[in-house]
Amino acid sequence: MSEYGLRPGSADVQSAGPITFGPAGILFLADNGSATVFAVDVADPGRSAGPEPFDLADVDARIGSYLGCAASDVDIRDMAVHPVSHSVYLSVQRGHGDAGQAVLVRIGVPDGAVTDVPLGQVPVAQTAIGDAPGEDDQRQDVTLPSGDQGEEVTYGGRTIRILRRPIRTSTVTDMAYVDGDPGTLLVAGLSNEEFSSRLRRIPFPFGADVTGNSLEIFHVSHGKWETAAPIRTFVPYDHGASILASYTCTPVVHFPLAGLAAGSKVVGRTVAELGSMNQPLDMVSFVDEGEEYLLVANSSHGLIRIACRDIDGQAPLTTPREPVGVPRETKDLQGITRLANLNGGYVLALQVNGDGRRHLRSLKTASL
């Protein structure tokens, strides 16, 4: 792993965020507590897996059983599938508040065995997220820490220990890796202050500076209004040449990735809207009979399938009326919150039922 700049160390993840696989079985983990992305060699023990589907009922309760907590204490924040073994990796926050901790969970395929992946004393590299609080941001919350965190200060002859933490934070909403030389980790984020649409392109292996290599992706609504809104989820397709992104304000927007200069203003092409009272949750691409398709999970409707060739042929939307835009099929698959490619023949979905139970379910790509 040294060729990717990974060195023995620890990925001290404070708050579980999105995950995605990169080259050579390296998993990227976003830590939304420390505004850091880690690259970790997960040393997956599984063998090369076949084309079979994989389903697992009550995945949150199973994880809770392993972690020693109720299913309601298991917050599954993202899912990724190992490209060789097809083991399922879940970014989990166990518990709440001070008792909360981030855990990387691995579910073996096909046996369904639940384990946690060690993040200490493993090959690891890390990079800070570009729009984390700047050095010139003097605003700090000062709190009294427990233990030996923070620094000692003296007020009026009395010495106490305080902890200074920045107020401004950036939350990673989605990540994807695009192969290349070097490869590129794409990171979308949501600020807890300004409303902006920043997509960071982080070369991998990680270098020293990622701050300058970010794009503001504007989008135009119906030819009349232009906005820079945070990207909620996105997926590269066409070998990483194009991106389909969905925004907190629900437009689905296409933009090319290749040839974009850092810091340039990019206006994406709005090709669809997800509609009212609806939020994008996740996207994945798959190939069926030589044709590339995208799946969009969303909070209010069934799973949406879009053919990539239709995106390329879709003119920018000019009429705010649904259904308009790129042709799409809405599948009768409700409650899907996360998607990942399982093995080419199947897409793995994390699905929540009406009773709140969460299951892993394989969706046959030829039937979608």
Add this chain to the structure above:
Amino acid sequence: MSGAAAASIAWSQCGAADCIRLSGLAPGLGVEVRPQLEVAAGGFPAMAGRLVRDGDDVCFVPRFPFVDGTSYTIAVGGATAAVLTRPRPQQPASTEVLAIYPSAAEVPRNLLRVYLWFSAPMSQGYAATHVQLVDAASSEPMTGAVLPAGSELWSADRRRLTVLLDPARIKRGLTAQLQAGYPLRRGEPFLVVVDDGFRDALGRRLRSAAERRYAVGADERRRVDPGTWTVFAPSGGTREPLEVEFDRPLDHGLLTRCLHVTGPDGLPVAGGPAPGPGERSWRLTPGQPWAPGGHRLVVDPVLEDLAGNSVSRVFDRDLARPADRPRPVCGVVAVAFCPR
């Protein structure tokens, strides 16, 4: 509590670690611990941990800490031997909501963001169910007004929560905006309500619920323009505060970091900055008396008003309006002033 396979099974300590201690365990029997779950536990994995021999006892030391209030089933030799419930400390509620921003009495119809400040670090996972907008006239919750964020937006120490109103209903022209309308309605007051079920970092309820009432005014769609601000220059040689009045309320979070002052030497003037009432003003009390000569109020162009319009751009730009064009900003915007 005891079972047939062990004389005693109880909460204990093994070294410095919490454990379940089994005394009088018959030799050769396996021990497994599982939390009691709402769904049937057939085939579910045992809780991760290790068995440690401690004298004549066997201790189950978990990989992940036991959770307060959770019950655990201990199986010995495949049969349930005991159920232990982790006690939940009964601590009085002491955390409260310190402030809700904006602090202005009236907000524009296209209000984008609200900040909640708590007196202590909080738990994540409660915002969606314990923060809501409520119609002041009917006392009914305004369903769908708040963005159901997948990730809650906290400050690093989890004392400030950022709540976004659904931008799909604010941005013009989207189907969501046309179908569901703005989250707010002009002339119809509303409340931001935080109920006491919101849990702090120790899992305790809030000491009390909190709310703030707002009137709803017209849309705000202009770019923030520091040229319209009124700067009250302080007297030279004094430590009088510099006062700046805005033409509208600005975002509390950004206001606190986006303004600073440089002196004639171009260096920042150290001092105590503070947003004014209703975030309609800002003042800086210098640490040292004002030096003579030209000063600059330096504005970071990301500074936004309550509707997400910033110095550099409006929230949603009407492409047909030349006034909406983004302002070409190179770094910062500055307003010059001279102490009197």
